[in-house]
Amino acid sequence: MNLAFYPGCSLEGMANDYERSITAVFDKLDVKLVEIDDWTCCGATAAHSLSETMAVLLPAKNLAAAEKMGLDIVSPCANCFNRLTYSRKMILKNIYDVPWKVTGKTKIYDMTRFLAQPHMIDQIKQKVLMPLEGLRLVSYYGCQMVRPPKITGFTDYENPQTLDKIAVALGAISLDWSYKATCCGASIGIGRRDIQFNLSTRLIKKAHQAGAEAIIVSCPLCQSNLDMVQNEKGMPKIPVFYFTEMMRLAFEGEKCSIQNFRMHLTDPGRLLREKGLVK
Amino acid sequence: MKPAREKTDLDVPDQLSGPRRIIGDRGDHFLRKVEGETGADISACYQCERCTNACPVSAYMDVNPHQVIRYVQLGWREELLRTTTIWVCLSCEMCTTYCPNNVDVAKTINHLRNMAFLSKVVPAEKILAVFHKTFVNELQRFGRVNEFWLMGSLNRHPDVLKEKIKTGALKEELVLGFEMFRKGKLKLLPHRCNEMKKIREICRK
Numbered sequence: 343m344n345l346a347f348y349p350g351c352s353l354e355g356m357a358n359d360y361e362r363s364i365t366a367v368f369d370k371l372d373v374k375l376v377e378i379d380d381w382t383c384c385g386a387t388a389a390h391s392l393s394e395t396m397a398v399l400l401p402a403k404n405l406a407a408a409e410k411m412g413l414d415i416v417s418p419c420a421n422c423f424n425r426l427t428y429s430r431k432m433i434l435k436n437i438y439d440v441p442w443k444v445t446g447k448t449k450i451y452d453m454t455r456f457l458a459q460p461h462m463i464d465q466i467k468q469k470v471l472m473p474l475e476g477l478r479l480v481s482y483y484g485c486q487m488v489r490p491p492k493i494t495g496f497t498d499y500e501n502p503q504t505l506d507k508i509a510v511a512l513g514a515i516s517l518d519w520s521y522k523a524t525c526c527g528a529s530i531g532i533g534r535r536d537i538q539f540n541l542s543t544r545l546i547k548k549a550h551q552a553g554a555e556a557i558i559v560s561c562p563l564c565q566s567n568l569d570m571v572q573n574e575k576g577m578p579k580i581p582v583f584y585f586t587e588m589m590r591l592a593f594e595g596e597k598c599s600i601q602n603f604r605m606h607l608t609d610p611g612r613l614l615r616e617k618g619l620v621k
Numbered sequence: 622m623k624p625a626r627e628k629t630d631l632d633v634p635d636q637l638s639g640p641r642r643i644i645g646d647r648g649d650h651f652l653r654k655v656e657g658e659t660g661a662d663i664s665a666c667y668q669c670e671r672c673t674n675a676c677p678v679s680a681y682m683d684v685n686p687h688q689v690i691r692y693v694q695l696g697w698r699e700e701l702l703r704t705t706t707i708w709v710c711l712s713c714e715m716c717t718t719y720c721p722n723n724v725d726v727a728k729t730i731n732h733l734r735n736m737a738f739l740s741k742v743v744p745a746e747k748i749l750a751v752f753h754k755t756f757v758n759e760l761q762r763f764g765r766v767n768e769f770w771l772m773g774s775l776n777r778h779p780d781v782l783k784e785k786i787k788t789g790a791l792k793e794e795l796v797l798g799f800e801m802f803r804k805g806k807l808k809l810l811p812h813r814c815n816e817m818k819k820i821r822e823i824c825r826k
Contacts, residue, residue, distance in 0.1 A: 388756035533748035
């Protein structure tokens with residue numbers, strides 16, 4: 343099975359470890375990712391802040407390219423997924439003058455939802471070499487992946503389950519907590535550090551209270567926000583992993599070295615060694 | 622012609638009010654304009670404040686989300702464009718998701734932000750406004766956005782630079798930037814896409 347892969351800008355820079363773990367994970371699964379040829383930025387928050395038309399038309403190029411390939415799109419970044427789905431919905435209303443041809447045939451998957459389908463979960467269970475036994479995780483979804491439900495198609499937007507299902511399939515303990523889809527502050531830290539600090543700090547503290555040893559996320563911006571805020575004094579140190587990094591760890595077992603986690607600002611080495619997951 | 626209204630004790634001016642603040646005196650053309658452009662059913666709002674209660678940043682706003690909807694109904698355009706609300710909003714869509722009357726609050730606030738960019742009103746959160754503009758400029762340059770170049774051109778903007786030196790944020794950012802470079806989180810050379818001409822055309826719309 344082939345899928346058109348739309349990585350998004352973050353995965354080239356700040357979240358390069360996310361992309362590498364995705365490549366490693368999909369090598370083991372029966373799904374081949376084909377990167378969309380010459381993809382461009384989806385516009386993120388800035389484009390729709392400046393002009394609605396720009397936000398609808400920018401992702402159209404990627405949609406058109408994927409349609410030419412005849413494949414369904416999978417996007418690992420929550421915001422890219424949201425913008426692509428939104429754009430496709432608006433283009434199909436036929437009120438915009440789109441420079442590329444978009445018919446809306448292809449499906450757009452969020453990566454977690456693609457992997458949490460029953461047949462993919464079965465496949466993941468088969469490929470696990472070293473179950474992450476005893477690792478207590480909380481899953482954090484963020485805003486853009488689940489909301490607004492009319493666009494993203496999540497029916498369980500108050501208590502999403504996709505990451506939890508994957509975590510359980512990997513053998514980890516997935517804890518329940520109330521802040522699964524609470525905002526982490528997104529890019530507001532650029533202008534108002536205080537707001538972003540308060541929002542992210544609350545998430546880390548609540549995760550700590552829930553008894554989590556690590557957080558798994560699927561959004562590059564959420565990861566960097568939650569990771570960076572732990573630099574401040576008096577914060578509990580909870581490593582923030584991309585869920586694919588955990589999958590890679592479970593799939594590769596002892597072959598997965600600690601070097602794969604070197605891009606984290608909060609050092610995950612201690613936790614992983616304590617649990618005997620890496621040497 | 623209507624006689625000019627006499628000043629009474631009820632006309633206590635607060636920080637947002639200008640000289641004219643009589644309910645209904647501006648007609649409903651602003652309401653109809655915003656409703657038409659966003660497709661949001663703003664008239665359906667009955668002020669239950671559920672959007673404000675769901676909003677994670679309503680404590681940092683001077684006009685709360687439910688008040689934004691009311692201001693639109695009243696046609697108070699300038700007051701809205703001057704608020705911090707439209708810049709602080711995170712587009713997390715909590716308000717839209719939980720509205721019992723399906724009012725698209727997030728889209729309305731976003732539309733007001735679009736209006737603010739087109740108007741001459743000075744934005745209440747300057748750095749955030751500059752950030753959005755810089756982001757799109759970077760997008761036009763390469764087609765993809767590179768964090769290193771984005772932060773570089775943001776910090777070169779005189780207003781931002783002045784503000785960051787004053788608060789000492791620049792030094793912290795440089796330290797963090799170096800740490801990220803050391804961890805390999807920064808990609809120094811950006812990638813340029815092929816169909817840049819069409820992308821630039823879109824960005825002008």
